[in-house]
Amino acid sequence: MKKSKAKYATLAGVVLSAGILLSACGNSSTASKTYNYVYSSDPSSLNYLAENRATTTDIVTNLVDGLMENDQYGNYIPSLAEDWSVSQDGLTYTYKLRKDAKWYTADGEEYAPVTAQDFVTGLKYAADKKSEALYLVQESVAGLDDYITGKTSDFSTVGVKALDDQTVQYTLARPEPYWNSKTTSTILFPVNADFLKSKGDDFGKVEPSSILYNGPFLMKSFVSKSVIEYKKNPNYWDAKNVFVDDVKLTYFDGSDQDALARNFTEGVYSYARLYPNSSSFEGIKEKNKDNIIYSMQDATSYFLNFNLDRKSYKFTSKTSDAEKKSTQEAVLNKNFRQAINFAYDRTAYGAQSQGEEGATKILRNLVVPPNFVSINGKDFGEVVASKIVNYGKEWQGINFADAQDPYYNPEKAKAKFAEAKKELQAKGVQFPIHLDKTIDLANKAEIQGINSMKQSIESVLGADNVVIDVH
Known part of the structure; x- marks a missing residue:
């Protein structure tokens, strides 16, 4: 496929990114122009303006293409925007x-040409529909926050204009x-107003005809929990740089980890993720040693959070209101949360899916890469490290670099828990505290990883103090 679009979607600091891959070198599927692999979750919508x-x-x-895209090195290069300029004050992008x-x-x-007005229509639609991604742009585009919060009902006051059919301008x-x-x-992608009106509430339904296409592929078919298929768009403006004719993604629920490598070996998949702890891994490693690689950390960060305002107890082992109240009091306690954070062995977690050799390769310690942006000559991770010392002395010397765990520290965990327990007992909280994880x-x-998390937290803090109930 042509594209590599960034998607940033990180408990208390574990982020899973990299993986072990069986590459396609020498596999018969590379001779064709068909890309075959798997997907693990059905989309709930194709409404790219409202969903995030x-x-x-x-x-x-x-x-669908936007104004810019990423090249294979992550640099931003023109897509639908053939050229652009920035005003001297940095507020106007044309x-x-x-x-x-x-x-x-x-x-x-x-259907129609892509015009500058399509970008104006897209942002107005996203604002009117209260898009899940508004937080990305609401305070960036001039006037957008006032429009969204109702201070103005006139979208023409928002800083996005179609100067002519081929020129769109944003004022920040x-x-x-x-x-x-x-x-x-x-959220900043275009949409054709006539098509949007013709579809109404059906725009973005999970079916090929619910959207228009200006990108490298057309969706050929979608069958829930079965298959997603694309075909190359022969009229795409950059068709010469699209090197795959057909894409077939087959649903994979993770229950048969050996299936990926098995199907790769049989020529069904273009590559395969490997699971070092599976029963077949050593045999696969011996046969394919030259084709096994660790992927780069990808653009997605996965994380676990405490539920600070829990309303439902559908999945719980708690049997009394006192237990529920005790857990709620605990997760609202800063020292308790920090104790859990320091007691969680993320390297052990990573080893469950990546093996001992690759255990730390998947770890990211901030929601975004530590070198995501530079601030006064320092990487973002360095700046965060300099600020987080204000959170407490135990945060001094924290290194947020990828591929290592700066958090796991049993001594810090026990010290913070001792503080938390004293504070919570004064409120009548009952121990052990039960935390639920589905x-x-x-x-x-996932089962292996969460059980590893349970083992590390309970062993550090003591099961008489904290229990992770896996549901």
């Missing part, structure tokens, strides 16, 4: 659109040197 979920963006970014960009139906029929509320990175987010029983890697 990986299940939607993973699909749509292969079907994009000149390429004239050969067109909208197509799912059948490949030309403040300079953002990283603004171009936001144009790769689907898992998908079909996903073996």
Whole structure:
């Protein structure tokens, strides 16, 4: 496929990114122009302007283009914007659109040119629909916050204008040197007003005909928990750089970890993720030693959070109101949360899916990469480290670099828990505190990982103090 769009979606600091892959070198599937692999979650919608979920963006970014895109090195390069300029004060970004960009139906029929007005229509629709991604742009685009909060009902006061059919201009509320990175987010993608009106509430339903296409692929079919298929858009403006004709993604629920490697070996998949703790791994490693690689950390961060305002106890082992209240008091206690954070062995967690050798390779310690942005000559991670010391002396010397665990520290965990227990007992809290974690029983890697988390926290803090109930 042509694209690599960024998607940033991180308990208390574990983030899983990299994986062990069996690459396609020497596999028969590389000779064809078909890309075959798996997907693990059905999209709930194709409405790329209103949704902000990986299940939607993973699909749509292969079907719809925005102003900018990422090259294979992550640099921002023109997509629908053939050229652009920035005002001296950094507040105005003007994009000149390429004239050969067109909208197509799912059948490949030309619908209309892509125009500057399509970007204005897209942002207005996202604002009116209270898009899940508004937080990315609401305080960035001049006047947008006032429109969303109802201070004005006139969208023409918002800083996005179609100067002519080929020129779209954004005026920002403040300079953002990283603004171009936001144009790769689907909330800033275009939409054709006539098509949007014709579809009404059906725009973005999970079916090929619910959206228009201006990107490298057209969605051919979607069958829930079965298959997603794309075909190359032959009229795409950059078709010469799309090197795959067909894409077939087959649903995979994680229950049979050996299936990926087995299907790769049989030529069904273009590559396969490997699970070092599976029964077949050593045999696969011996046969394919030259084709096994660790992938780079990808663009998604997965994380666990405490539920600070829990209302439902559908999945719980708690049997009394006192137990529920005790857990609620505990998770609202700063020292308790820090104790859990320091008691969680993320390296052991990583080993459950990546093996001992790759255990730390998947770890990211901030929601975004530590070198995401530079501030006064320092990486973002360094700046965060210099600020977080204000959170407490135990945060001094924290290194937020990828591929290592700066958090796990049993001594710090026990010290913070001792403080928390004293504070909580004064409130009548009962111990042990029970924390609930639900898992998908079909996903073996998740089960192993969460049980590892349970073991590390309970062993450090003591099961008479904290119990992780896995449901």
